[in-house]
Amino acid sequence: MKILAIEASGPVAGCAVLEDGLLIADYNVQYKKKHAQSLVPMMDEVKQMLELDLQTVDAIAIAKGPGSFTGLRIGAATAKGAALAMDRPIIPVPTVDSIAYNLYGTDSLICPLMDARRQQVYTGIYEWSPCHDSEDGRCFRTVRPQCVISISEIAQDLNARGRSVVFLGDGVPVSRDALKDLMTVPYSFAPAHLDRQRAAAVAALAWSYYQEEGQACMVSADDFRPEYLRLAQAEQEHSERRSFSLLLEK
Numbered sequence: 001m002k003i004l005a006i007e008a009s010g011p012v013a014g015c016a017v018l019e020d021g022l023l024i025a026d027y028n029v030q031y032k033k034k035h036a037q038s039l040v041p042m043m044d045e046v047k048q049m050l051e052l053d054l055q056t057v058d059a060i061a062i063a064k065g066p067g068s069f070t071g072l073r074i075g076a077a078t079a080k081g082a083a084l085a086m087d088r089p090i091i092p093v094p095t096v097d098s099i100a101y102n103l104y105g106t107d108s109l110i111c112p113l114m115d116a117r118r119q120q121v122y123t124g125i126y127e128w129s130p131c132h133d134s135e136d137g138r139c140f141r142t143v144r145p146q147c148v149i150s151i152s153e154i155a156q157d158l159n160a161r162g163r164s165v166v167f168l169g170d171g172v173p174v175s176r177d178a179l180k181d182l183m184t185v186p187y188s189f190a191p192a193h194l195d196r197q198r199a200a201a202v203a204a205l206a207w208s209y210y211q212e213e214g215q216a217c218m219v220s221a222d223d224f225r226p227e228y229l230r231l232a233q234a235e236q237e238h239s240e241r242r243s244f245s246l247l248l249e250k
Helices: 035-050 069-086 095-100 152-162 173-180 199-217 233-249
Strands: 002-007 014-019 022-028 059-065 089-095 109-115 121-132 137-147 163-168 188-189
Touching: 002 035, 002 069, 002 199, 014 035, 014 121, 014 199, 022 035, 022 199, 035 069, 059 069, 059 095, 059 199, 069 089, 089 095, 089 199, 095 109, 095 121, 095 137, 109 152, 109 173, 121 152, 137 152, 152 173, 163 173, 173 188
Parallel strands: 002 059, 059 089, 109 163, 163 188
Antiparallel strands: 002 014, 014 022, 109 121, 121 137
């Protein structure tokens, strides 16, 4: 099983190739540049370096969101275009889940924070729990599915669980001061090489889905849609203005 993974949900884009659980390429440059300028050239360079025959790729994995609206649309268009051209399925991977998947084996809860603006974060809660189905005896588990809420709400949830927490993601820098005031349980921050979106994590999590679910984790290029979790800023403001106008008319 060979998976070509695309990550375009955050400030930077990336791509990776994983074959039967082995990561053989990971193009990751944490330097902000327009995805339209960087994503396809990254994929082409990986193809050239690996001498990769795209017809040997079995599926396209994509970080499906939430994240940057522009990035998600570019990533979705690229994944759908590649999947259609190659006649291959897509494996959608929740963005917040893939960020959390960077932190293997910790006993703490894992809480990614992506800056969603308007004093909110895209977040979720995850853990590595004991299980008998994996080779190493631990399974990645979703404690709270990805969502968009305020930093105070996620802090309250974490405090109530009474366990230590590791935070990561691009929302950490803007939330650090608030967390200092809000958190009552022990917490820490992931190191720089593990705290952002990675196409390699998207590929690895897609492989995990395939091992657990087989083709049930796949969708066709025509059926794939990004998951935004909320309207874009302009759409949300338009909706709010429309709601207010309707209220005035009553």
